[in-house]
Amino acid sequence: MQGEEHSGPETGQDEDPREAPSGYGGASAGLAPGLWLVATPIGNLGDLPPRAVVTLRAADLILCEDTRVTAPLLARHGISAPLSPLHDHNEAGEVPRLLERLRGGARLALVSDAGTPLVSDPGFRLARAAMEAGIHVSGVPGPNAAVMALTLSGLPPLPFLFMGFLPPKEGARREAIARLRAAEGAGLSATLVFFEAPHRLAECLAALAEGFGSRPAAVARELTKRFEEVRRDSLPALAAHYAAHAARGEIVVVVGPAEADAPSGAEEVDRRLREALAGGQSLRDAAAMVAAATGLPRRQVYARALEMGRDEG
Template sequence: MSSSVASVVDGRLSIVATPIGNLADLSDRARQVLAAADLVAAEDTRHSSRLLQHLGLSKPLLALHDHNERDRVGRILSALAEGQQVALISDAGTPLISDPGYILVREARKAGFPVSPIPGPCALVAALSAAGLPTDRFLFAGFLPAKRAGRRSALAELREQTATLVFYESPHRILDLMQDLVDEFGDGRECVLGRELTKTFETFYSGTVKEVLAELEADPHGSRGEFVVMVRGNDVVAGSSLDLDADKLLKLLVAEMPVKKAAKIVAEISGIGKNELYQRALQLKGD
């Protein structure tokens, strides 16, 4: 004689990575999780509905973005408490990587619900894998401040980092960011920029920050698409004899040429920011 016991399916939140451009990059596991989901929380429901249609799926969608995430957490936790399977997706790539979801994941875990990552596409990892820059250590800074003063301040704080730096940037600010990198990091810092990754017009630009800026300005499509900007870390160790040599070199050059030109030359040699060297050269000239 057998007996059956009613079982309650535990609710689970799945963090599902979706393609950053090429739909063929969606994993089989991601398809399965989305097919089994009772509710899909999406950054932009219109955008995500097209992905689900491509997969032949019709699912209840709940908008979850930067402006409403706190308000939507309760609704999703209630669904999980009812035993529902909830999938979180962003417009592209891995949720929470410069995308919404941090508050939801934190609260779901605090409430005791299982949270499972469904790995897949991520723009920063894809870009780094093909950039040819050191990847043993990297620092992902996401999107820098939109206004120039804030952006320059953030870059100044990162200038001495020895790890490879990774940024995301939008098409209407990419030229401004590259110019700020030239000004803050010097002309000679190595840089690789990935545009429209995995898409038809995928492009990589590489060289010094100054050379990459020139390439972008010369490319009629250089301000279109989504960008991953990668900059080699600072090889000059703060407090080393190399820093002292920069002062010595500045002293020699300002005696023979304009301060601006002297700062530019030392920036190219040392990797120290041109603006910082210009101010230092003015001080040395005054002394």
């Protein structure tokens, strides 16, 4: 394409001279010094990419969330590089030491317990610090649960918005959903992708159903594993199912985009206010309830409730 630079033949089959040759040879000096972000399987251990094996074998040190998770994967592929934990609780303190090693020419590989590093996993502080220090940072692509769930959901794949985990506490979760709903009222139209813990799945789906209504959605769990399941239904139906059937394993929730004729954020506030007032709530209590449900300032919702009262009066 005109204006683009090409680092190799247009076939895209060239081997990067900074890396070890393809294949399963031993550790190679061909791997460039620096930080390598290496994707690992999300379930099926056979999904470790061949280039990831070569990169991990050539690394001087492999940083991982939990050595008990990563060690069996490495043993399966005959990788003997030393392991060091890097997780949310120690990353900030470890960055200076690791940067010093990188400046000295070390080849460090970073993996998460499953999937692509930094995607709802530790490592961003280190990667960002290495980039700012002018250290070479590259990666080996591979499995990603969010993208796989999106492609299996049957929902529009583009555009999509990956949100990671919703807040675990009810109030913060409701506010996060309300902000998304407000963004949709301002024009956002995208399939939404979330990670969720199995013990919170039912309440998460109930909150999504309350916030987004009867949208098409999908729950993908145990992807690439023996008991892989992708359940496709409306949000209320999925919430009812998982309220009665406890889920297990790693879970991704995919929610379809807002319909073109969906009510705007202002219309949604008005609808909620009318429902609360029709249910016998006082003007002040109705405003407080709607403010909590939408994440909007209580004063703003109360002013709108007064305005509605004057108009309808």
